[in-house]
Amino acid sequence: MMIGEILSTGDEICLGAVIDSNSAHIAVSLDEIGIQVTRHSCVGDDMDELAAVFSEIGSRADIAVITGGLGPTIDDLSAEAAAKAAGVDLQLDQNAEKSIEMYFAKFSRKMSGSDAKQAMLPVGAIPILNTAGTAPGFIFHIGRCRCYFLPGVPKEMENMLSESVVPDILSFQGVDKNIPLRKQLSVFGLPEALVNEKLKSFESLFPNVKLGMLARFPVITVKMTAIGTDRANLTDEIEKAVRWIAEKLGDKVFSLEGRSMEAEIASLLVKNKTTIAVAESCTGGLVSHLLTNVPGSSDYFLFSGVTYSNDAKKNVLGVSEETLQIYGAVSEETVMEMADGVRRISGATCGLATSGIAGPTGGTDGKPVGTVWIGISLPGKTLGYRFNSPFKERLSNKQIFAICALDLLRKKLKE
Numbered sequence: 001m002m003i004g005e006i007l008s009t010g011d012e013i014c015l016g017a018v019i020d021s022n023s024a025h026i027a028v029s030l031d032e033i034g035i036q037v038t039r040h041s042c043v044g045d046d047m048d049e050l051a052a053v054f055s056e057i058g059s060r061a062d063i064a065v066i067t068g069g070l071g072p073t074i075d076d077l078s079a080e081a082a083a084k085a086a087g088v089d090l091q092l093d094q095n096a097e098k099s100i101e102m103y104f105a106k107f108s109r110k111m112s113g114s115d116a117k118q119a120m121l122p123v124g125a126i127p128i129l130n131t132a133g134t135a136p137g138f139i140f141h142i143g144r145c146r147c148y149f150l151p152g153v154p155k156e157m158e159n160m161l162s163e164s165v166v167p168d169i170l171s172f173q174g175v176d177k178n179i180p181l182r183k184q185l186s187v188f189g190l191p192e193a194l195v196n197e198k199l200k201s202f203e204s205l206f207p208n209v210k211l212g213m214l215a216r217f218p219v220i221t222v223k224m225t226a227i228g229t230d231r232a233n234l235t236d237e238i239e240k241a242v243r244w245i246a247e248k249l250g251d252k253v254f255s256l257e258g259r260s261m262e263a264e265i266a267s268l269l270v271k272n273k274t275t276i277a278v279a280e281s282c283t284g285g286l287v288s289h290l291l292t293n294v295p296g297s298s299d300y301f302l303f304s305g306v307t308y309s310n311d312a313k314k315n316v317l318g319v320s321e322e323t324l325q326i327y328g329a330v331s332e333e334t335v336m337e338m339a340d341g342v343r344r345i346s347g348a349t350c351g352l353a354t355s356g357i358a359g360p361t362g363g364t365d366g367k368p369v370g371t372v373w374i375g376i377s378l379p380g381k382t383l384g385y386r387f388n389s390p391f392k393e394r395l396s397n398k399q400i401f402a403i404c405a406l407d408l409l410r411k412k413l414k415e
Contacts, residue, residue: 001227002062002173004035005145007053009068009078010152011044022067022157029161033170034180034227035063045069050081058085058143063169065161068152070135072114078149079138083122086142090120096127096136103134128164132156139168146172180227181234183242184258187220187249188407195220198248206241208234218400221258222249254410261406262290268413269300276409277303277346279317279338281329282356282372284308286402303346307338317341330355330367332375332384339375340382350413351377354405358397372401374408383412 006026012018023040030037038061043053050069057064069078083090097111097119104111118135121127128137128148133156138149148165150157187195192215199222202211212223224241226234246253255264269276278288288304291297305316310329313319319337327333335355343351356372363369370389375382387404389397 001036004030004037004063005039005057005061007041007066009043013042014044026065045075047077051084054085054142058145061145064145064147067150070151072117082140088123091123093119093121093127099129100134128160132159179231181238183224183238185222185253186255187252188254189252209241218403262294265410266294274350275300275302275348276350277342277348279342279353280306281308282358283354283398283402286398287405302348335373335375336382336384339377343377356401358394359392374405
């Protein structure tokens with residue numbers, strides 16, 4: 001498998017004045033064509049540092065994509081540093097110069113002497129023409145590495161990457177290039193350490209599949225990658241691994257396709273021809289926000305009410321004064337009446353409700369911070385479900401309460 005590196009250049013990147021979104025975009029693009037990216041680096045606008053880093057990359061990588069430092073100003077040093085690293089001179093590339101002239105001509109402007117600097121490329125470099133800006137990129141070998149130098153402007157970089165760099169890499173790889181196959185499973189309800197413990201036998205059972213985990217609170221994505229030249233064998237191995245993980249983690253796996261909880265529920269609602277309405281207290285609209293993030297949600301999402309106060313619960317949803325007085329707002333009885341009420345007033349097939357204590361204050365011995373009741377109202381039955389989060393931080397609890405509510409809905413829709 002070919003080894004790739006990504007290097008961003010420029011003092012503004014190193015100092016954090018500009019966020020390096022280029023590297024993330026490049027990494028995804030290289031990963032999709034089977035290049036194993038082993039390093040992301042950053043170096044400032046210093047000739048000696050640039051040349052040294054280029055030489056290091058040239059000694060260990062097969063492919064490198066390097067952004068920045070190709071403009072007309074005095075601190076744009078990438079071309080000169082690349083030539084220094086390879087021990088060659090700069091020379092005027094006529095194709096690059098012509099492309100700059102043509103770009104300015106579109107705006108009825110003439111190229112200046114500073115702009116012409118951008119056409120000075122290392123001897124042996126192959127220009128990559130820039131249709132969205134002035135600075136040409138170039139392909140240039142340093143040591144063992146085929147280096148692709150691109151502008152730092154994201155729009156220009158992205159165009160050149162997709163139009164020139166990726167096709168060149170695919171050609172450079174040849175017919176026997178490795179195929180990367182990937183699969184993701186979405187997990188909720190287990191801490192990352194416990195997921196890891198349950199899957200500790202994976203490596204010995206599936207030595208040709210690389211396992212990884214990405215925790216984005218409160219969901220964990222289990223990632224699998226198999227790389228080789230035989231697509232059929234890779235597919236078979238990946239599918240066996242998926243079945244094994246699904247068995248180990250049980251119903252904590254909510255998507256075998258790596259989808260978000262809300263996207264998985266959208267699929268189930270459409271499949272079951274179910275409509276939904278939501279009444280929220282402690283989650284403050286977050287459940288509704290997640291459900292309506294999915295394109296096409298208007299087909300099944302009918303109504304949402306953030307009934308935060310007891311008066312709103314009574315006047316909008318029809319929760320009885322007696323229930324609130326006896327059991328309190330955070331209770332099974334109240335949340336079930338909320339779910340029934342929102343289903344009734346909206347005409348939805350299903351009503352979903354939340355009421356809890358997000359914190360950091362407001363908890364009691366019987367109902368500590370992190371307590372949430374979730375109600376779900378379906379034709380013929382209404383259910384209440386209590387969950388206790390270990391967190392004390394308000395936003396974390398709101399997030400986990402919302403996903404808990406959606407997870408309960410998912411399980412009921414699958415019954």
